[in-house]
Amino acid sequence: MTTTPGRTASQAGDLIRQFNHDTIATGDGWQYPPNAYDAIGSLAYMVRMLPQAIEQTLHPVERTYAQRRVLVNGGGDPTPAVEELRAAVSQASAIALSLAGALDRMHSAASPLGLNTRGLPEFEDQG
Numbered sequence: 001m002t003t004t005p006g007r008t009a010s011q012a013g014d015l016i017r018q019f020n021h022d023t024i025a026t027g028d029g030w031q032y033p034p035n036a037y038d039a040i041g042s043l044a045y046m047v048r049m050l051p052q053a054i055e056q057t058l059h060p061v062e063r064t065y066a067q068r069r070v071l072v073n074g075g076g077d078p079t080p081a082v083e084e085l086r087a088a089v090s091q092a093s094a095i096a097l098s099l100a101g102a103l104d105r106m107h108s109a110a111s112p113l114g115l116n117t118r119g120l121p122e123f124e125d126q127g
């Protein structure tokens with residue numbers, strides 16, 4: 001099966017959906033502050049890559065537009081639609097940068113949090 005950028009993005013969305021399901025309830029691997037710290041770090045990593053991914057979605061349109069090959073449903077000049085797309089991409093990229101900053105801040109805030117294991121049977125010494 002050939003992978004396309006659209007399919008890859010769809011798979012990433014499916015994985016986030018799975019993450020959402022996995023984190024609804026407490027369970028193995030999702031019950032202590034270090035678990036949240038790890039997940040936040042991974043989300044921050046992913047979101048830091050979003051601005052580039054968002055901006056690169058414009059490449060096929062820009063290339064086709066430069067060749068004067070873009071059509072608009074119903075006819076007409078494609079320039080307003082392309083300009084709107086450019087503006088939306090710019091806004092989405094800026095918002096993704098802001099989200100990445102917030103996630104980095106979350107990751108830093110979660111960093112010093114740990115777990116008091118005293119009295120928890122699963123952490124008692126077996127010695």
